[in-house]
Amino acid sequence: MSLTDDLTTAAGHAAIPGPATPYQGDIARYWDHEARPVNLRLGDVDGLYHHHYGIGPVDRAAIGDPADSEREKKVITELHRLESAQADVLLDHLGPITPDAMLVDAGCGRGGSMVMAHQRFGCRVEGLTLSTKQADFGNQRARELGVGDFVRSRVCNMLDMPFETGSVAGSWNNESSMYVDLHDLFAEHSRVLAVGGRYVTITGCWNPAYGQPSKWVSQINAHFECNIHSRREYLRAMADNRLVPQAVIDLTPDTLPYWELRATSSLVTGIEEAFINSYKDGSFQYVLIAADRV
Ligand SMILES: C[S@@+](CC[C@H](N)C(=O)[O-])C[C@H]1O[C@@H](n2cnc3c(N)ncnc32)[C@H](O)[C@@H]1O
Ligand SMILES: CC(C)=CCC/C(C)=C/COP(=O)(O)OP(=O)(O)O
Numbered sequence: 001m002s003l004t005d006d007l008t009t010a011a012g013h014a015a016i017p018g019p020a021t022p023y024q025g026d027i028a029r030y031w032d033h034e035a036r037p038v039n040l041r042l043g044d045v046d047g048l049y050h051h052h053y054g055i056g057p058v059d060r061a062a063i064g065d066p067a068d069s070e071r072e073k074k075v076i077t078e079l080h081r082l083e084s085a086q087a088d089v090l091l092d093h094l095g096p097i098t099p100d101a102m103l104v105d106a107g108c109g110r111g112g113s114m115v116m117a118h119q120r121f122g123c124r125v126e127g128l129t130l131s132t133k134q135a136d137f138g139n140q141r142a143r144e145l146g147v148g149d150f151v152r153s154r155v156c157n158m159l160d161m162p163f164e165t166g167s168v169a170g171s172w173n174n175e176s177s178m179y180v181d182l183h184d185l186f187a188e189h190s191r192v193l194a195v196g197g198r199y200v201t202i203t204g205c206w207n208p209a210y211g212q213p214s215k216w217v218s219q220i221n222a223h224f225e226c227n228i229h230s231r232r233e234y235l236r237a238m239a240d241n242r243l244v245p246q247a248v249i250d251l252t253p254d255t256l257p258y259w260e261l262r263a264t265s266s267l268v269t270g271i272e273e274a275f276i277n278s279y280k281d282g283s284f285q286y287v288l289i290a291a292d293r294v
């Protein structure tokens, strides 16, 4: 089956069902209208467009001193490097993937991670997003980069994936799990993954050791119209759905340098303070969880 002959009507248009819930309609509209310079200017650096945050130490030599007339451009390049480094760490945790495998990016945004996955593993990568604009953007970029036969984005609910049971070698959510119920999400990943397949998420979650979601977490939820889950909910919903954590890594110290650099750039959006304060007061954590489908 080719990448284009399913879900296509006689008129040649993808037969896209409407949103499953009114909330999903809100999220589709949100991402259809999103055009923040922080995401577009960073993506323009090398043509890989991300909607996630960065990790790793800031290369101070690369950004120059504050008097450098090129500093802003250098900061943008550095922020983008840290966001791509984040996607690389997620892909590291998929384990060995062969070129005949199929990978699934659930909540794929503009598709930057999908291109990186194909470049690394040589395999087919299928992405799902609620936003028609994002799917069109991702498919256009994949064609322009010459990987359109391997990398495809579709408008589709990740709680109802268009894949056969057990057909997927690896799947992930990169900062997209805060839009859905985790039991529903992990039940669906567990269905499409082959036994022995790998699931990876990088996510922001509230810390049960703090007590309840802090005011900063509530501010992040309101800013993005999402519903951040606790770390406990992730682990419980995985355990209930045959997903056994193989690695749980607290990336909070690794993401703080990204936020502190971003807060000094001209591309601030106003949400930087909430991320920095909640990471520092311990109420919020940036976490990677890699799990085996057993
Ligand atoms: C913050 S963006 C992350 C994009 C991408 N993972 C990345 O790293 O660049 C969140 C994404 O989740 C998607 N999303 C949210 N709920 C979804 C659902 N029920 N089904 C499919 N995609 C969903 C949105 O459409 C958006 O593309
Ligand atoms: C870690 C958490 C809680 C993430 C929430 C999901 C989200 C909106 C991620 C970043 O998207 P973006 O790249 O479009 O955001 P921004 O415009 O702030 O860069």
Ligand SMILES: [Mg+2]
Residues within 6 Å of the ligand: 038, 039, 050, 051, 052, 053
């Ligand atoms: Mg961004």
